[in-house]
Amino acid sequence: MNNNYLSKATIRENYEAYSEYFAKILQNILTILQEKISLSAQPTYKWRIKRFESYYKKVLRKEADKITAVNSIICLTDMLGIRLICAFLEDINLAISQIKDIFEIREVEIKGDEKKVSEFGYESIHVLVKIPDECLPEKDERFEKLMPLEGELVCEIQIRTILQDAWAEVEHELIYKTEFSPFDMPLRRKLAAINASLSLADITFQEIRDYQKKLQKEVEERRHSFYSMADNLLDEKPKSAAPETINRVSPFVQGTIDDMLLRAIHAHNEGNLEEAINIYSKILEAVPSSQKSIISVIRKHRGMAYFSMNNFESALEDFDESIENDPKAFRTHYYKGIVLAIQKKYKEAIKCFTTSLEINEFQAHTHFRRALAYYEVNEYENSMNDLDAAIKLGMKQDEYKFLQEKLVKKFGMNM
Structure with a gap:
């Protein structure tokens, strides 16, 4: 040594x-x-x-x-x-x-x-x-x-x-x-198989993640379109230019409910509303009545498509069915409230917005919509309270300024 x-x-x-x-x-x-x-x-x-x-x-x-x-x-x-x-x-x-x-x-x-x-x-x-x-x-x-x-x-x-x-x-x-x-070949094959299975699982998880991102992007685009149309119909703000057409082609083939839902939302975003409603309807035909959460989601989406076609009665019918299958679907209560407000049924709209906020109070736009409805029925103090809540929750000034100015005039206050 x-x-x-x-x-x-x-x-x-x-x-x-x-x-x-x-x-x-x-x-x-x-x-x-x-x-x-x-x-x-x-x-x-x-x-x-x-x-x-x-x-x-x-x-x-x-x-x-x-x-x-x-x-x-x-x-x-x-x-x-x-x-x-x-x-x-x-x-x-x-x-x-x-x-x-x-x-x-x-x-x-x-x-x-x-x-x-x-x-x-x-x-x-x-x-x-x-x-x-x-x-x-x-x-x-x-x-x-x-x-x-x-x-x-x-x-x-x-x-x-x-x-x-x-x-x-x-x-x-x-x-x-x-x-x-391990030298024994069967053992080596088992270890290799486990390795391959884990690798495949990682890839599958990523594919699901990618799918969710694509779906979420489509849903956000559809929701934005819904809100823009609601603003224009309420005529509370200047009408914005029509949203640009989005050329997206879904890579998913027909088959599963997820695939069909993505195709429907994509068609919805592209303005192909009849096609979207047709796909939503086919999904509803395929889903068992016991799958209440799925039915609630599809009804909500189809209701939004009907809304985009100015078919408010069908939209409300779908929103009601969505709520019946999932009473805690706070966004559906909110969407129903918007349709009722457009129909100038402000008291009913306030009830819908209130239910939505009871389920999830941290919704700036729901507070704002209820503030608008309260304003229309001359409940200005309630309107101001909701507007304050919307502002605290991060609503942008350019979205609420017009209502704020109206309320200031009603209360005789200075900005």
Whole structure:
């Protein structure tokens, strides 16, 4: 044995003396990540300092020639690790991009990318970042006697989905913490199948997420069109220009209720109202009467399509059916109130808006619509109270200013 090598006990002592120092660095980096990383869903974090036994084995394997009588800590790239665990595959690239904006990057590595389908391993991203000076603890009396670090100390940020992280934890126990990996082919195939199933599940989750985003975009566009039409029919504000036609083609084929709903809303947004109503009606024919929540949603959408055709009676009929199937559908109560207000049935409209607000009080536009209805029945104090609530909830001035001016005149106040 080369007598110039440090003993394992000495290396352990030197390494473990750094534990508090390393922990403070990780806590500082973690704070930065939690403050600055913004993904589609809130990520979770894990952090760890590499255990000495793992550190020592790797040093012997890769850096044995550096273990000399000179007391120093050999820096490995994975000594300090933070795992960023996100919900969807799309968040991985978003996280990488944001990390690049925050830190100075030393390396980006895709782990598992080199493996064959039949082999174990699940892809994850490892980003090595330079530790910013502000993340380094001050060298007070606790750290003054620490041995110097040999090489650059970096932090490894691993980015994985929830399913990738689950696989990594189990794989670590089954493969890397045992002396032998499974040699039996049936066992190897089972592990490969689990790996493939988790990968497929991640892809499926992302596809569902993409679908939801497309649907939400269509719904928001349809809702905006509904509100614009309501404003014009109420003639409370200057008529806005007709919304631009949106050339979007749904990539989803006919078949499932979700597919049909997306096609219907798309047709609705494009102004193909008869087609939209026809699809909504076909969905209602296919849905069992026991599926009350689905019936409520479809009735609400079809009611909005009827509204866009100025068929207010059919719209109200659908809204009533929607509410009957889901009494807590606060938006449907709101939409029904708008139609009643257009028909100048202000007392009934106020009841609908009130019911909607009893279910969900944090609706600026519902407070505003009720304020308009109260104004029409000469209940100016109630109107002012609702307008104040709408303003507090963030309604824009250009939307409420005309009503505010009317109320000021009624109360004889100055702006």
